Amino acid sequence: MSAPVPLPDLPVTFRPTRTRAVLLTVGGALFAVLTAIALLLARLGAAERLTFILTGALFFGVTLLFSRPRVVADRDGVTVVNLTTRRRLAWPEVLRVNLRSGDPWVFLDLADGTSLPAMGIQPGIAKQRAIRDAKALRALAEEYGTSSRR
CATH class of the missing domain: 1.20.5 (Single alpha-helices involved in coiled-coils or other helix-helix interfaces)
Structure with missing residues (x-):
């Protein structure tokens, strides 16, 4: 483990x-x-x-x-800025952070049953950094999202 x-x-x-x-x-x-x-x-x-x-x-x-995409996380939630959209999510809305092999960027599984691409974390040029960032975002979602759901 x-x-x-x-x-x-x-x-x-x-x-x-x-x-x-x-x-x-x-x-x-x-x-x-x-x-x-x-x-x-x-x-x-x-x-x-x-x-x-x-x-x-x-x-x-x-x-x-x-060059606009980014993901900004704070204590209240996460803001996902993609090419033309910006979406603010509270931590309890983010159920899972996914970066599977071959994915162009991270996907957030949301409480409403949808999935949101988070283009600010993409393994294109810097694969190891993207993996590290995805793990950090996953840890934040688990820490702040699950503690809010209890």
Whole structure:
């Protein structure tokens, strides 16, 4: 049997920092390159230059959106921020924290019978960190959720 996972200090934020760094770097570089092309090509008109810059800004905005996911846990519950949604859950609502082999991110089994993806913990680039974060979130859910249900 494995040793119990120590509870992290609260509040704690789980997010895929390496993935976020890669996304923001690529998005910023793409924006810079497209802006440089727009400004350096003398043959472009004003509308074409603006199109290049807006395209770069659009790509950067998409990478910002992809870097948004996080899971924030505090004593009262957990906030799950995914690409376009944000949901606040009290600990008793979280029945189980799952990260199975091959899953793209953690899934939370909820008391209402549904499952909520928590994209802030994903094993993509940093698998060991995602496993450690999932175990920490599971320990928090067991500590605060079950003590509230008694």
